[in-house]
Amino acid sequence: xxxxxxxxxxxxxxxxxxxxxxxxxxxxxxxxxxxxxxxxxxxxxxxxxxxxxxxxxxxxxxxxxxxxxxxxxxxxxxxxxxxxxxxxxxxxxxxxxxxxxxxxxxxxxxxxxxxxxxxxxxxxxxxxxxxxxxxxxxxxxxxxxxxxxxxxxxxxxxxxxxxxxxxxxxxxxxxxxxxxxxxxxxxxxxxxxxxxxxxxxxxxxxxxxxxxxxxxxxxxxxxxxxxxxxxxxxxxxxxxxxxxxxxxxxxxxxxxxxxxxxxxxxxxxxxxxxxxxxxxxxxxxxxxxxxxxxxxxxxxxxxxxxxxxxxxxxxxxxxxxxxxxxxxxxxxxxxxxxxxxxxxxxxxxxxxxxxxxxxxxxxxxxxxxxxxxxxxxxxxxxxx
Amino acid sequence: xxxxxxxxxxxxxxxxxxxxxxxxxxxxxxxxxxxxxxxxxxxxxxxxxxxxxxxxxxxxxxxxxxxxxxxxxxxxxxxxxxxxxxxxxxxxxxxxxxxxxxxxxxxxxxxxxxxxxxxxxxxxxxxxxxxxxxxxxxxxxxxxxxxxxxxxxxxxxxxxxxxxxxxxxxxxxxxxxxxxxxxxxxxxxxxxxxxxxxxxxxxxxxxxxxxxxxxxxxxxxxxxxxxx
Numbered sequence: 001x002x003x004x005x006x007x008x009x010x011x012x013x014x015x016x017x018x019x020x021x022x023x024x025x026x027x028x029x030x031x032x033x034x035x036x037x038x039x040x041x042x043x044x045x046x047x048x049x050x051x052x053x054x055x056x057x058x059x060x061x062x063x064x065x066x067x068x069x070x071x072x073x074x075x076x077x078x079x080x081x082x083x084x085x086x087x088x089x090x091x092x093x094x095x096x097x098x099x100x101x102x103x104x105x106x107x108x109x110x111x112x113x114x115x116x117x118x119x120x121x122x123x124x125x126x127x128x129x130x131x132x133x134x135x136x137x138x139x140x141x142x143x144x145x146x147x148x149x150x151x152x153x154x155x156x157x158x159x160x161x162x163x164x165x166x167x168x169x170x171x172x173x174x175x176x177x178x179x180x181x182x183x184x185x186x187x188x189x190x191x192x193x194x195x196x197x198x199x200x201x202x203x204x205x206x207x208x209x210x211x212x213x214x215x216x217x218x219x220x221x222x223x224x225x226x227x228x229x230x231x232x233x234x235x236x237x238x239x240x241x242x243x244x245x246x247x248x249x250x251x252x253x254x255x256x257x258x259x260x261x262x263x264x265x266x267x268x269x270x271x272x273x274x275x276x277x278x279x280x281x282x283x284x285x286x287x288x289x290x291x292x293x294x295x296x297x298x299x300x301x302x303x304x305x306x307x308x309x310x311x312x313x314x315x316x317x318x319x320x321x322x323x324x325x326x327x328x329x330x331x332x333x334x335x336x337x338x339x340x341x342x343x344x345x346x347x348x349x350x351x352x353x354x355x356x357x358x359x360x361x362x363x364x365x366x367x368x369x370x371x372x373x374x375x376x377x378x379x380x381x382x383x384x
Numbered sequence: 385x386x387x388x389x390x391x392x393x394x395x396x397x398x399x400x401x402x403x404x405x406x407x408x409x410x411x412x413x414x415x416x417x418x419x420x421x422x423x424x425x426x427x428x429x430x431x432x433x434x435x436x437x438x439x440x441x442x443x444x445x446x447x448x449x450x451x452x453x454x455x456x457x458x459x460x461x462x463x464x465x466x467x468x469x470x471x472x473x474x475x476x477x478x479x480x481x482x483x484x485x486x487x488x489x490x491x492x493x494x495x496x497x498x499x500x501x502x503x504x505x506x507x508x509x510x511x512x513x514x515x516x517x518x519x520x521x522x523x524x525x526x527x528x529x530x531x532x533x534x535x536x537x538x539x540x541x542x543x544x545x546x547x548x549x550x551x552x553x554x555x556x557x558x559x560x561x562x563x564x565x566x567x568x569x570x571x572x573x574x575x576x577x578x579x580x581x582x583x584x585x586x587x588x589x590x591x592x593x594x595x596x597x598x599x600x601x602x603x604x605x606x607x608x609x610x611x612x
Contacts, residue, residue, distance in 0.1 A: 071543075074445040202588050230587035233547060236538050238590050241582040260447045264539045271454040272465050293449045293539065 060097045061342050063335075064124040066115030066139070068131040071107030072232060075260055075287065076327050077131045080153050082320055083331030084128055091339050098339050105130060109138035116142040125149065126338055126350075128331065133159040133205045140166050149350050151338045153331030157371040159205045168351060171338075171372045173330025174306045177208045180379050183304065184216035184255065184280065187381050191278045191300075193253030197226035197246040199266075200257045201235065209282070213255045225249045235262035240269040247275050260284040260293070267294045267301065276300055283326045286384050290323040301384040306330065307377040309363030333361035388451060388532075396528045403524040406431060407517055415502075432545060439542040450535040471533045475568075478526050482564050485522075495519055554598050560608025569610055573597070 065084060068077035081102065088098045103118055105111035112130040116139045119127050126149045130136050133155050143150050144166040153173035160167060188196065198213045200206035206229050217224050226246055230238040235258050243266060246254060254277060256266060263284040270276065278300040279285070286303045288294045305326050312332065316324035337359045345353035351370075358365040358376070367376040386394070410431070414424055456465045464472075486492035494515050498505040506512055534540070534548075551574065552567075559570025574594060581593035601609065 070440050070445040075447075078444075078446075199587075228582075228587045231591070234587075234590055237578075238582055238587040241579050242587055245583055261539045261541070264447065264449060268454050268538065272456040273463055274456070293447065295454075297454070 059095055059343075060099070061339050062099045062101070062124055063126050063128065063338065064101045064103065064115075064119035064122065065128040066103045066105055066112055066119065067129040068107040068135070069102065069104035071105075072259060073107040073131045073135075075284075075325065076154050077104075077107075077129070079325045079328040080128060080131065080331040082316070083153065083324070083328035083333075084335045086316065086319065086328075087332045087335035087339070090336065096339060096343065098335070100128070105135065107132065107135070109135045112136075112139040113142050115139070116146070116148065120146045120148070126151070126342065128153070128335065128338075134203055136170065137161045137204070140170075143169055149338075151334040153334050154327035157373050158208050161204050168370065168372065171334065171350075171354060171368065172374065173327065173334045174374065175377045175379055176371075176373045176375070177212050180209075180212050180304055181216045181219065183379050183381050184213060185219040187278075187280060187302065188217060188220035188222050188253060191253055193220070193222050193278065195225045195249065195251050196222045196253045196255065197242075197249070197251040198224060198228075198255050199226075199239065199242055199246075200229055201232050201259070201262075202229040206257065209255075209257045222253070225251055230258070230262075232259050232262070235259055236265040239266045243269045243273070243275065247273060252277050254279045256280070256285075257282040258284070260288055263288045264293050267299055271295075271297055271299060274298075278302060280304060280381065286382070287323065287325050289384050296384065302381050303384055304379050304381050306379060307364050312362045329362055333364075333366060336361070337366060385451075388536075392528075392532055395532060396525055399524050399528050400521050403520050404517065407520045412513060412516075432549070436542045436545065443542070445542055447539045447541050448535070449539045450532065465537070467533060467536045471530075471537060474529055474533060478529070479564060479568055482522075482526070486564070491515065491518070551594070554594060556608075557598060558601050558609060560611025562611060566608055566610045570608065573609070 065081065067080055068074055069081065070077075084100055088100065091098045101119065101122060101124065103115040105115045109130075112135040115130070116127065120142075125147070127143075128151050130139050130150075130152070131154065136150070136152060136155060137160055139150075140160065140162040144163075147169070149169055149171065151171045151173070156172045156174050156176045157167055157170065158177050160170065196213075196217050198210050198217075200209050210227060210229070214224055214227070226242070226249055228242050228245075230242070239258070239262050243254075254266075256262075256279060258266075258281075263281060266279070267285065267288070270279070276298045280302045282304055285294075285301050286305075289296060289301065303326075308326070308329050312329045313324055316322075316328055337354075340359070341350055341353050348356065351372075354368045354372075355370065358367045360366075364377065366374045369375045410427060411424065414427055419427075454465055456463050457469070484492075486496060494505070494510050497508075498510065498512055498515060502512065531540075552571075555571035555574045556567045557570070558573055559568065560566035574597065577593050577597050578590045581589045585593070
């Protein structure tokens with residue numbers, strides 16, 4: 001391959017020399033030189049990882065990761081990557097080499113599809129990611145076409161749209177969304193909430209959470225006075241207005257799911273208005289608080305999250321110097337499970353092996369159902 | 385961590401230096417080649433893309449916040465934070481300053497002359513390059529001020545510039561291109577329309593309404609609401 005590149009370069013240089021003799025134009029040379037530099041840079045930077053995949057041996061596994069390492073979902077993408085790298089280090093102690101080829105899809109669904117194509121071209125059949133639900137939905141047909149398996153640490157099956165047979169190729173790290181109904185209903189009753197607002201990002205993720213929270217409110221006897229959705233790029237400028245509207249409707253409890261920017265905008269607006277009703281959110285409120293982007297003050301902030309362990313958080317913080325967030329531990333656990341499944345499944349398919357028993361995580365076990373959901377964890381609500 | 389006033393000055397100096405480099409080594413050369421407005425716009429979009437990517441590489445794509453208090457004050461039924469008051473006040477000062485400079489100073493008259501007919505301005509021996517450079521640096525100072533206050537009010541990431549740029553263009557078209565005051569009125573109208581859309585229709589309709597207003601203005605009054 002390197003000889004081919006050298007040959008191509010030689011030809012281009014000869015062409016340049018010939019062209020300069022013929023044309024004697026400085027601009028032509030500069031144009032060609034720029035094209036060579038850009039093309040070479042593109043080639044080398046996108047192929048900086050190991051270009052070939054060696055056949056799987058007893059103790060070496062080759063996986064891929066199509067993650068949002070930039071763009072809107074960079075927070076989860078980075079957490080998933082860090083969790084995967086921790087698993088890699090742990091597996092190395094067991095004498096297992098897990099190679100992971102990373103592809104940054106920049107939170108763009110089109111690039112998520114391209115990432116799956118790239119992994120397929122490398123002979124990889126198991127990937128981690130994509131990151132957000134609509135990216136997974138976009139990439140799912142390609143995953144199915146290539147009969148790959150995707151382990152996704154930050155979703156459940158109900159937020160991904162697609163054919164059931166295609167979705168069976170996905171393994172999820174968090175509990176199904178419908179399981180938030182009971183703890184949320186309990187929280188609403190405990191907080192004495194009578195009028196609730198449900199504010200979510202649009203799309204399947206928001207629809208699923210809205211439906212679950214409506215049910216929870218109904219079970220708790222609270223009236224849903226405001227339901228609104230927003231697209232995530234404009235969330236920081238939309239949420240403040242919705243908070244003012246909630247206050248004008250005398251809402252005494254808010255449930256929210258969105259992005260970190262939205263969490264910051266929402267909490268800041270509530271503090272500005274001294275509107276300290278209880279807020280229950282997913283994923284980002286605690287993270288924004290842990291990283292100092294919001295100060296709690298008099299706010300009553302809660303987060304609903306999956307099972308997590310203090311031991312993992314301490315280990316993660318020791319290595320990365322920051323709190324792990326909600327998805328690093330599931331990502332770690334899924335990476336470990338994926339590796340051991342690859343080595344131990346024998347003649348079974350991955351799905352059959354996953355369904356055959358409970359699988360060990362960092363501080364828990366994982367029991368999967370046929371949808372690829374983990375069904376023995378559930379959700380808990382913590383005060384931030 | 386440096387105090388905000390020092391950070392503010394350093395930000396202006398660094399951005400001004402970057403602006404000088406762009407003006408001197410990119411835009412001036414494009415103008416010398418008689419590049420059209422479209423070419424200049426594409427070049428600046430290219431610069432925006434590169435700068436976003438470099439910032440994301442150096443500082444990550446993660447959301448960042450600048451030190452800003454949520455302490456608020458209430459007046460006439462309105463609640464605002466001190467940062468928001470500073471934002472509005474600085475906008476009023478900036479518009480007043482720009483209006484005064486453009487209409488009441490020889491520099492402003494020369495700048496408008498260049499904008500109107502650059503070739504005639506060169507023929508009239510106006511120091512075109514120098515005036516453009518000063519205008520660029522003034523614009524950068526205003527932009528940095530707005531950016532810092534925006535970051536203190538909410539959060540920032542490497543990619544927010546494009547959305548804000550788009551809204552700025554829409555506001556200028558609504559009000560009328562060519563006058564900064566018209567742009568200010570256009571911005572107020574746009575913000576009112578968006579907020580009304582969130583309140584009365586739903587959060588998902590915010591950007592839809594913005595573009596519907598733009599299309600309506602372009603159909604009914606393409607020069608802008610205020611521009612004759």
